[in-house]
Amino acid sequence: MGFDIELYLSTRKKIIDKKLSELILVSAESMSRLKESMRYSILAGGKRLRPILCLAAGEFVGGTIEKILPISCAIEMIHTYSLIHDDLPSMDDDSMRRGMPTNHSVFGEAVAILAGDALLTDAFLMVASEGISNGLSPSLVVEVIRDISKAAGSQGMVMGQALDLALEGKEEVTLELIEEMHSLKTGALIQASVVSGARIGGATDSQLSQLRQYARFLGLSFQIIDDVLDIEGGSEIGKARGADARRKKATYPTLVGIKKAKETAQKLTEEAIFALKDFDEKAEPLRQLAYYLGARKY
Amino acid sequence: MGFDIELYLSTRKKIIDKKLSELILVSAESMSRLKESMRYSILAGGKRLRPILCLAAGEFVGGTIEKILPISCAIEMIHTYSLIHDDLPSMDDDSMRRGMPTNHSVFGEAVAILAGDALLTDAFLMVASEGISNGLSPSLVVEVIRDISKAAGSQGMVMGQALDLALEGKEEVTLELIEEMHSLKTGALIQASVVSGARIGGATDSQLSQLRQYARFLGLSFQIIDDVLDIEGGSEIGKARGADARRKKATYPTLVGIKKAKETAQKLTEEAIFALKDFDEKAEPLRQLAYYLGARKY
Numbered sequence: 001m002g003f004d005i006e007l008y009l010s011t012r013k014k015i016i017d018k019k020l021s022e023l024i025l026v027s028a029e030s031m032s033r034l035k036e037s038m039r040y041s042i043l044a045g046g047k048r049l050r051p052i053l054c055l056a057a058g059e060f061v062g063g064t065i066e067k068i069l070p071i072s073c074a075i076e077m078i079h080t081y082s083l084i085h086d087d088l089p090s091m092d093d094d095s096m097r098r099g100m101p102t103n104h105s106v107f108g109e110a111v112a113i114l115a116g117d118a119l120l121t122d123a124f125l126m127v128a129s130e131g132i133s134n135g136l137s138p139s140l141v142v143e144v145i146r147d148i149s150k151a152a153g154s155q156g157m158v159m160g161q162a163l164d165l166a167l168e169g170k171e172e173v174t175l176e177l178i179e180e181m182h183s184l185k186t187g188a189l190i191q192a193s194v195v196s197g198a199r200i201g202g203a204t205d206s207q208l209s210q211l212r213q214y215a216r217f218l219g220l221s222f223q224i225i226d227d228v229l230d231i232e233g234g235s236e237i238g239k240a241r242g243a244d245a246r247r248k249k250a251t252y253p254t255l256v257g258i259k260k261a262k263e264t265a266q267k268l269t270e271e272a273i274f275a276l277k278d279f280d281e282k283a284e285p286l287r288q289l290a291y292y293l294g295a296r297k298y
Numbered sequence: 299m300g301f302d303i304e305l306y307l308s309t310r311k312k313i314i315d316k317k318l319s320e321l322i323l324v325s326a327e328s329m330s331r332l333k334e335s336m337r338y339s340i341l342a343g344g345k346r347l348r349p350i351l352c353l354a355a356g357e358f359v360g361g362t363i364e365k366i367l368p369i370s371c372a373i374e375m376i377h378t379y380s381l382i383h384d385d386l387p388s389m390d391d392d393s394m395r396r397g398m399p400t401n402h403s404v405f406g407e408a409v410a411i412l413a414g415d416a417l418l419t420d421a422f423l424m425v426a427s428e429g430i431s432n433g434l435s436p437s438l439v440v441e442v443i444r445d446i447s448k449a450a451g452s453q454g455m456v457m458g459q460a461l462d463l464a465l466e467g468k469e470e471v472t473l474e475l476i477e478e479m480h481s482l483k484t485g486a487l488i489q490a491s492v493v494s495g496a497r498i499g500g501a502t503d504s505q506l507s508q509l510r511q512y513a514r515f516l517g518l519s520f521q522i523i524d525d526v527l528d529i530e531g532g533s534e535i536g537k538a539r540g541a542d543a544r545r546k547k548a549t550y551p552t553l554v555g556i557k558k559a560k561e562t563a564q565k566l567t568e569e570a571i572f573a574l575k576d577f578d579e580k581a582e583p584l585r586q587l588a589y590y591l592g593a594r595k596y
Contacts, residue, residue, distance in 0.1 A: 024452075034452060034460035085415060090407035109388035113411065114460050117383060120415065121451030124422045128444040138436035145443060146426040153419030154322075154332060162332035162412050 005288040016051045019073050037107040037115035051076045054197035056285045063201025070130035074123040081119035144196045151192035160185025173250035187219035213275035221268035227251035269294030303586040314349045317371050335405040335413035349374045352495035354583045361499025368428035372421040379417035442494045449490035458483025471548035485517035511573035519566035525549035567592030
């Protein structure tokens with residue numbers, strides 16, 4: 001087919017990393033510890049899944065990387081803030097992330113909380129200011145801010161994390177509850193990444209709704225695989241495996257078994273790809289991304 | 299003069315409290331603890347200084363309460379999130395705020411952090427969605443989001459809090475450093491309140507720049523008075539006095555003495571009012587607000 005997903009991912013990642021690195025410059029002033037801390041986590045070597053999906057969806061419908069890049073990086077800033085806060089001692093209490101000490105392990109809790117707060121706030125500043133200076137229409141910028149803030153706040157990601165914490169150690173956690181938690185905690189922002197990229201690229205309503213479906217299935221599959229990796233381990237996760245078990249956290253694989261969980265993830269990947277059935281070969285990166293994510297090292 | 303500042307403030311406060319109360323409804327679902335926590339702090343009886351200033355500036359230049367209210371409430375949500383996070387054990391470690399137990403004392407650290415995160419994120423959702431449904435132009439909404447996020451993030455409030463923490467226990471803290479910290483930590487968002495209200499009300503550039511001056515002096519005066527109240531006590535602060543001293547925090551009054559600090563606050567109040575010298579009697583609420591804040595119980 002001639003489409004090299006590994007090359008595609010590494011090229012995209014490089015573009016995104018460069019932009020993110022330019023965004024948060026550490027100045028020589030006395031108050032640079034906050035910025036150092038923001039920079040530490042934003043450049044800690046993430047997969048850049050969300051901005052890559054944002055770019056891929058936007059390019060598919062005809063947008064350019066230049067126009068979509070600031071918004072895709074803003075989403076990565078929001079994702080990064082959520083990781084910093086999730087890792088805090090009062091939350092998941094993780095000391096390692098992506099093979100590196102977590103933000104609060106290096107900078108202390110106070111600075112870590114503030115770095116998360118600043119990344120979240122600055123993400124909206126970036127969409128508002130770079131969106132306009134990049135030639136997006138104000139109404140498009142407002143729509144994107146609405147999509148992203150809805151996905152990230154009390155109707156999305158933050159509620160998902162609250163639910164996740166509430167389920168810890170609980171008996172009688174149902175599959176439905178876990179799915180709801182996943183769709184809030186990771187699904188909503190993954191969907192917003194695809195939708196906002198597509199909006200900027202000029203997607204039609206019909207394209208938007210098909211891409212939304214794609215993102216929904218992909219997000220669910222992604223989270224199940226994450227939970228399987230937590231049990232089976234894998235070089236990718238960069239933190240000690242078994243974290244969920246230690247925390248007595250019910251997950252998809254602990255409820256249905258690893259075999260069934262893998263089958264479900266596989267089925268969801270196929271559904272994600274099926275959602276793109278009306279699209280031509282220009283949707284190949286989106287399809288390959290779903291395959292690639294579905295085949296992460298078990 | 300016939301202008302009753304106490305009545306003005308209580309009427310405005312009622313309008314703002316009602317709107318804020320409608321915004322965060324606690325549902326009966328299993329995941330309502332996050333929303334309870336958000337609601338607890340947002341309705342904990344703040345002075346509503348920022349939204350009142352936002353409304354006053356906007357009405358002065360000809361705007362209506364209806365149009366400005368959602369944005370003024372979004373700013374109060376951002377202010378409230380900052381208080382929740384500032385009170386955390388790893389930050390200022392305060393157990394009381396406005397005469398009530400702080401958020402984390404009631405809901406625990408994890409939920410308190412998430413409630414702050416959600417209030418911050420939902421504030422942008424509110425500006426984006428209610429701004430548009432309220433008939434503001436998309437470009438005005440984007441400008442307001444830019445003003446607010448710039449004032450709240452790593453170039454404003456969050457940096458101010460980081461600097462405040464960094465100065466704790468430090469020798470050789472200069473007056474300049476304290477002023478810079480104040481202008482970031484509280485000044486920036488107070489200024490954004492006035493500027494965004496004025497923008498929505500349709501201010502001219504010249505009006506905007508005079509109002510920006512007014513807000514700058516008012517913010518500086520406000521913070522010095524806060525620091526004086528922390529030493530001398532007062533029913534208004536609703537927390538134990540002497541918190542700064544216990545934390546070995548250099549403040550304006552500890553550096554220059556209480557008498558000089560009060561004189562400076564008084565002078566700044568006069569400068570704030572002088573900034574409005576070209577405005578007619580319609581600016582009376584803004585002037586009275588400055589007097590009122592300048593005369594808080596020492």
